[in-house]
Amino acid sequence: MRREASPRPVEPRALHFGDEASRQDAAHLGMWIFLATEVLLFSVLFTAYALYRLTYPGVFQQAPAHMDVFLGTLNTFVLVVSSILVALAVDAIRNGRDFAAAALLALSVLLGIAFLFIKAAEYTKHVHDGALPGAWYAYEAFALPGANLYFTLYWVMTGVHAVHVLVGVGVLVTLALRTLAGEFGARFHTPVELGGMYWHLVDVIWLFLWPLLYLT
Amino acid sequence: MAPSHAEPSGAGPSYLDAERGLWSWLTTRDHKRIGVMFLAVLLLMFLLGGVFALALRVELLTPGETVMGRLAYNRAFTVHGVVMVWLFLIPSIPTAFGNFLLPLMIGARDVAFPRLNLASFYLYVLGAVMTLWGVFQGGVDTGWTFYTPYSTVTGREVMPVLLGVFVVGFSTILTGINFITTVHTLRAPGVTWMKVPLFVWALYGTSIIQVLATPVLGMVLMLVALERVAGAGLFDPSRGGDPLLFQHLFWFYSHPAVYIMVLPGMGVISETVCAFSRKRPFSYRVIVWSTVGISFVGFLTWGHHMFVSGQSTFGAGAFSVLSMLVAIFTAMKIFTWLGTMYRGSLWVSTPFTYVLGFIFLLFFGGMSGVAVAVTSADLHWHDTYFVVAHFHFIMVGASLMAFLAALHYWFPKMCGRMYPEGMGIGTAVLIIFGFIATFLPQFLLGNQGMPRRYADYPEAFQPLHVASTAGASLLGFGFLIVAVYLGWSLRHGRAAGRNPWGSEGYEWLSDSPPPEFNFHAPPRFPRPPHDYANPGVNTEVEHAA
Numbered sequence: 001m002r003r004e005a006s007p008r009p010v011e012p013r014a015l016h017f018g019d020e021a022s023r024q025d026a027a028h029l030g031m032w033i034f035l036a037t038e039v040l041l042f043s044v045l046f047t048a049y050a051l052y053r054l055t056y057p058g059v060f061q062q063a064p065a066h067m068d069v070f071l072g073t074l075n076t077f078v079l080v081v082s083s084i085l086v087a088l089a090v091d092a093i094r095n096g097r098d099f100a101a102a103a104l105l106a107l108s109v110l111l112g113i114a115f116l117f118i119k120a121a122e123y124t125k126h127v128h129d130g131a132l133p134g135a136w137y138a139y140e141a142f143a144l145p146g147a148n149l150y151f152t153l154y155w156v157m158t159g160v161h162a163v164h165v166l167v168g169v170g171v172l173v174t175l176a177l178r179t180l181a182g183e184f185g186a187r188f189h190t191p192v193e194l195g196g197m198y199w200h201l202v203d204v205i206w207l208f209l210w211p212l213l214y215l216t
Numbered sequence: 217m218a219p220s221h222a223e224p225s226g227a228g229p230s231y232l233d234a235e236r237g238l239w240s241w242l243t244t245r246d247h248k249r250i251g252v253m254f255l256a257v258l259l260l261m262f263l264l265g266g267v268f269a270l271a272l273r274v275e276l277l278t279p280g281e282t283v284m285g286r287l288a289y290n291r292a293f294t295v296h297g298v299v300m301v302w303l304f305l306i307p308s309i310p311t312a313f314g315n316f317l318l319p320l321m322i323g324a325r326d327v328a329f330p331r332l333n334l335a336s337f338y339l340y341v342l343g344a345v346m347t348l349w350g351v352f353q354g355g356v357d358t359g360w361t362f363y364t365p366y367s368t369v370t371g372r373e374v375m376p377v378l379l380g381v382f383v384v385g386f387s388t389i390l391t392g393i394n395f396i397t398t399v400h401t402l403r404a405p406g407v408t409w410m411k412v413p414l415f416v417w418a419l420y421g422t423s424i425i426q427v428l429a430t431p432v433l434g435m436v437l438m439l440v441a442l443e444r445v446a447g448a449g450l451f452d453p454s455r456g457g458d459p460l461l462f463q464h465l466f467w468f469y470s471h472p473a474v475y476i477m478v479l480p481g482m483g484v485i486s487e488t489v490c491a492f493s494r495k496r497p498f499s500y501r502v503i504v505w506s507t508v509g510i511s512f513v514g515f516l517t518w519g520h521h522m523f524v525s526g527q528s529t530f531g532a533g534a535f536s537v538l539s540m541l542v543a544i545f546t547a548m549k550i551f552t553w554l555g556t557m558y559r560g561s562l563w564v565s566t567p568f569t570y571v572l573g574f575i576f577l578l579f580f581g582g583m584s585g586v587a588v589a590v591t592s593a594d595l596h597w598h599d600t601y602f603v604v605a606h607f608h609f610i611m612v613g614a615s616l617m618a619f620l621a622a623l624h625y626w627f628p629k630m631c632g633r634m635y636p637e638g639m640g641i642g643t644a645v646l647i648i649f650g651f652i653a654t655f656l657p658q659f660l661l662g663n664q665g666m667p668r669r670y671a672d673y674p675e676a677f678q679p680l681h682v683a684s685t686a687g688a689s690l691l692g693f694g695f696l697i698v699a700v701y702l703g704w705s706l707r708h709g710r711a712a713g714r715n716p717w718g719s720e721g722y723e724w725l726s727d728s729p730p731p732e733f734n735f736h737a738p739p740r741f742p743r744p745p746h747d748y749a750n751p752g753v754n755t756e757v758e759h760a761a
Contacts, residue, residue, distance in 0.1 A: 012733065013245060016325040016402055026328045026401040033393045037431045044435035044465055048450055051461055134455075135447025146456050152448045156439070 024190050031194045035201045038164075042205055045157045049212060052153065056146030063150045064214055066131065066142050068122050072214035075118050076206065079165075082111035083203040086172070086196045096186035098179055105176035105192075108199070112169040119162055126151070154213055161209060164202045171195045230632065234732040245330035246732060250337050251316030252630065257341060258308050264348075265299035268292050270692050273654075273685040279675050289671035290357035297360030298351060302381050303344050305615055306473055309480035310426075311340070311391055313622045314419045316630060318395060320723040320730060321413045323404025323739040328397040332390050339387035347380030359669065361470070364451035364462040368443040375444060378437045385430045385437075388476075392426030395419050406741045410504070413722055413745045414490075414497060417504050418483020421511040425472045425479075429515070433469035436462065463525055467518035475514040477611055478578075479507060481618025482549055485574050488625050489553045490746035491719040492568040493560025497746065498552045506545040506552075513541045523594045532591045539589035546582050550575060565717070566640030570621035573648035574614055581609025584659065599669075602662025605655045613651055620647070620698070627702065628716045632729040633709030639701050647694035653687025720746045725756055 010017075017023040053060040089104035130138035133155040137148035175195045178184060184192055231248045241249055271292050275282045284292065315333065319326050327333050350356060350373045358367040358374060367374055399420050403412065412420075440462070442448040449455030451462045486503050490496065497503055519527055519535030527535075553575060562568070584606040588594050597603055624644075628634055657680040662668075666677055673681065715724040722745050726734055741754045 013326050013330055015733075016404075016738075022401060026397050029400055030329060030332075030393050030397045033396055033427055034389075037389050037393075037427050040428055041431035041435050044432050044439070047465065048439075048461060051458065052450075052456075055458070056456070133446055134442070134449055148449055149456050152450060156442065156448070160435075 020188065024193075027190050027194060028197075031197050035197065038201055038205075042157075042160070045153065045160065046208070046212075049153050049157070052146065052149045056144070056149065059144050059146040059150050061216070062142070062144070063147070063154075064216065066129075066139070067154075067214050068125060069214050071118050071122050072210055075115050076210045078111050078115045078118065079203045079206050082108040082115075083200050085111070086199050090189070090193055090196045093179065093184055093189040093192050094186060098182065098185055101184075101192065102176050102179040105172050105179065109169055109172045109176060112165055112172065112199075115165055116162060116169070119158065119165075126155075157209055157213065161202070161205055164205070168195075168199050168202050171198060228731050228736070230727065230729040231732045232631070232729050243334075245326070245334055247315050247319050247327050247330065247333060248630075248730060248734075250333050251312050251314070253337055254307065254315060254340070255312035257344070258304055258312055261299055261303040261344065262308075265296055265304055266692060266695065268296040268299070270688060272296060273688040275671060276673070276681045277685050279673050279678060281671070284671075286671045287355075287357065290359075290669070291351075291355035293669060294356050294359055295351050298347060298356070298377065298381075301360045301473075301611075302384055303347065305477045305611055307340060307384070307388065307391075308477075308615070308619055309484065309622060310395070310419055310422055310476075311336070311387075313415075313484070313626060314395065314422075314480060315391075317626065317723050318398060318416060318419055319402065320726055320734050321416050321721070321745075322399065322402060322407050323722065323735065323741060324398065324402035325733040325735075327394050328401055329394050332394055336387045336390040336394070339383055339390065343380045343383030343385075343387060345380070346376050346383060350374070350376030350380060361466065362437070362440060363466075364440060364443065364459045365453070367440055368451065375441060378441050382434050382437045385434045388426050388430050392423035392430070395423040396427065404739055404741060407722075410500070411741065411744045414486035414500070414503050414507075415480075415483035417507050418479050418486070421507040422476055422479045424511050425476050425514060429469045429472040429476075432465060433473075436465045436469070460522070460525060463522050464518065467521045468515075471518040471521065472514045474607075474610065475510055477615045478618075479510060481574070481615045482507070484618040484622040484625070485553060485571055486549075487721055487746075488567045488571050488621050489556045491625070491717055491721060492563045492565055492571070493557045494563070494718075494748045495556050495560040495746070496744070496748065498555030498558070500744070502548050502552050506548040509545040510542060513538060513545065517542060520589055520594070523591050524598045536589050536591050540586055543582055543586045543589075546578065550579060550582075563717075564641070565624075566635075566637060566644055567621045567625035569641050569644035569648075570617045570624065573644065573651075574617035574621065577609050577613030577617060577648075577651065581606060581613050584609065597662060599667055600662035601658040601666045601668055604668045605658035605662060608655050608658070613655070617648070620644070623702070625717070626723075627705070628712030629723060629726075629728050629730070631706055631709075632712050633705050634712050634716060635701055635705035635709055639697070643694050643697045643701075646697070647691060650687050650690030650692075650694050654684050654691055655687070657681070657683040657687070720748055720751060720754070722754065725754060 014023065017026065085104045085108040089101045089108070092098075092104060093101035126132070130140070131142070131151045132138065133152040134148070137151055139147070139151070172195060175184075175192050179192065231246055234246075235244070241253065244250065271284070272289070275284050275289055275292070315327070353373045353376065354371060356373050356377050357370060362374070362378065399412065399416060439448065439450055443451055447455065448457075450457045451459050453459060486497060517535060517539040519531055520539045523532050523535075553571075584602070588597055588603060588606055624635070624640055661677055661680045661684075664677065666673055712728050714726075714728055716728070717724070722739070722741055725739055735756050737756050739754070739756045743750050743753045745754075747753070
């Protein structure tokens with residue numbers, strides 16, 4: 001069994017992993033499976049969307065006219081750029097540029113927060129219109145049967161996604177601070193990679209929500 | 217947990233003595249201790265669900281009101297279903313025996329993510345407390361299935377139950393992620409995929425179902441909660457929604473969940489059949505591929521719960537055929553177990569008695585499953601006691617027999633002591649007959665038209681109901697005896713020694729009870745498990761590292 005000098009103390013319980021690389025493999029595999037569960041979580045909402053789009057095709061075609069396509073698209077841009085920054089941060093930490101990695105993570109945190117503010121601005125507008133989910137739906141400009149379901153789905157899908165963005169921002173903040181504190185470097189940076197994977201997934205889910213809710 | 221332990225069969229302290237005190241248990245990251253803690257809570261849940269089952273059977277002794285009103289009856293069967301399904305059967309074998317044995321069976325020191333494992337235990341406890349709080353706060357009368365639209369309008373106690381089951385789901389997902397990663401990354405040198413013990417394969421298949429299906433359940437429960445809080449309308453026809461969507465999504469989880477309950481049991485049987493027949497599995501590969509097959513096909517059968525809910529004829533036909541495929545995979549397993557016993561050196565021990573019960577009941581339950589998978593026949597049996605008897609044969613007859621087989625087979629490994637064997641076999645026979653007496657009459661009742669979930673029935677049904685209640689009393693009495701002699705054995709049983717069964721399963725190479733890190737030295741497994749032709753080749757090696 002080959003054992004490299006470990007970059008951090010290894011508990012006796014974890015000695016069955018031969019080296020840091022196999023510990024990292026296990027962490028990655030666990031994260032990939034977790035991401036699969038996230039996809040299945042959202043799949044319920046996509047299924048409901050498909051069902052009601054088939055049931056009320058007219059409503060779903062007209063709905064984007066009642067959305068703020070500019071803000072939605074801006075948010076797509078914001079998330080994609082933040083994902084790129086996280087990818088660059090992972091690259092930086094792998095190559096030992098700790099400070100650059102922390103700075104890139106901090107920038108993507110700012111973009112994540114910007115996403116949430118833009119989303120909040122959109123929500124405010126919908127609340128003002130009365131385009132609320134479920135029983136509170138009172139949007140007179142769009143009162144076709146099924147319009148309430150479109151907006152219920154819109155609120156649930158973007159709401160669950162926004163919770164994920166919020167969690168992601170928390171994760172990235174923690175990672176940035178721990179990077180600054182010198183916990184991660186070229187030899188050990190698994191948590192940064194895992195946090196990055198999670199952030200990319202949140203981004204990818206938005207890339208599906210955006211066309212479904214704003215464009216088609 | 218038990219204050220006095222058998223001397224470990226090897227040198228050094230066992231996992232029970234490595235640290236002392238309640239706090240060391242509550243903060244442990246040892247998979248064996250977490251497994252034991254799960255087992256303790258699961259047995260409590262089983263007791264609770266069982267008491268309510270008996271209450272239901274007492275109510276059904278006579279037509280009309282016997283001991284409880286109709287609302288109380290609805291609440292009682294909901295407690296029985298919710299506790300047994302969500303809090304006992306789904307987590308049972310994987311979290312208790314899976315946690316304890318998985319690392320031992322692949323020669324690892326622990327699971328891949330020990331802290332996550334402990335988190336899974338606390339999430340389970342939290343979810344169970346929330347669920348029970350809701351159930352006892354005033355009662356829930358939805359049944360364990362939470363069908364909409366009723367679940368969105370009935371009493372407010374449904375909310376904590378929904379959230380509790382949601383949290384238990386997180387626990388299930390974390391355990392699944394942990395097991396899959398452990399099997400992929402922590403197999404000891406020599407344990408190739410085709411040498412992994414069959415119980416581990418079963419846990420692996422189960423974990424895949426757990427991680428892929430449970431998130432769907434979680435989101436569906438959240439949508440029902442949203443329906444209650446905000447009148448979301450997604451499942452409400454008065455707002456344009458479709459309650460059938462709920463049924464589809466619910467059964468997309470809850471049908472595979474049946475395999476979450478029964479696959480680990482099949483794994484237990486594959487291990488015990490080999491150990492007590494003193495033979496290699498008749499065909500290792502058939503068991504492995506049928507496990508994988510059930511995990512896969514299990515995802516494509518949910519529509520057979522909805523034959524009368526409004527489904528296209530083509531859809532119903534497709535679901536019917538796919539459901540029968542499961543029976544083929546199950547039959548492959550049954551033939552393999554029988555082939556393993558054939559000309560084996562059979563040892564009729566307590567676990568083996570449960571194995572025989574398991575095979576008989578699984579066969580019976582499986583065949584009645586094929587019967588209800590036929591769409592035309594299901595129209596007659598849907599929502600009757602026939603279906604109740606069918607799924608109790610699978611979920612209780614099979615899963616519970618396997619649970620008891622596992623409990624008796626690995627009891628010496630877990631605590632280092634034996635139980636009185638004659639008592640064990642006698643009780644096993646009593647339990648198997650009690651079980652048949654309980655549920656065989658229910659097939660007949662259902663066929664005559666007795667609907668499920670009814671507190672009342674015409675007088676003509678009474679003899680069969682009395683027979684069923686008598687069987688249930690036998691069953692309850694049997695469990696009581698098991699509790700007494702196993703409890704007694706925890707303290708007073710004779711020391712088991714490393715391998716009381718003479719089994720060639722990998723886990724028996726470790727001490728009983730095992731040391732904190734399972735093996736004193738990294739083990740070597742050059743031969744497959746249960747290779748009785750070459751006994752003693754698999755060993756712990758002293759200076760491998």
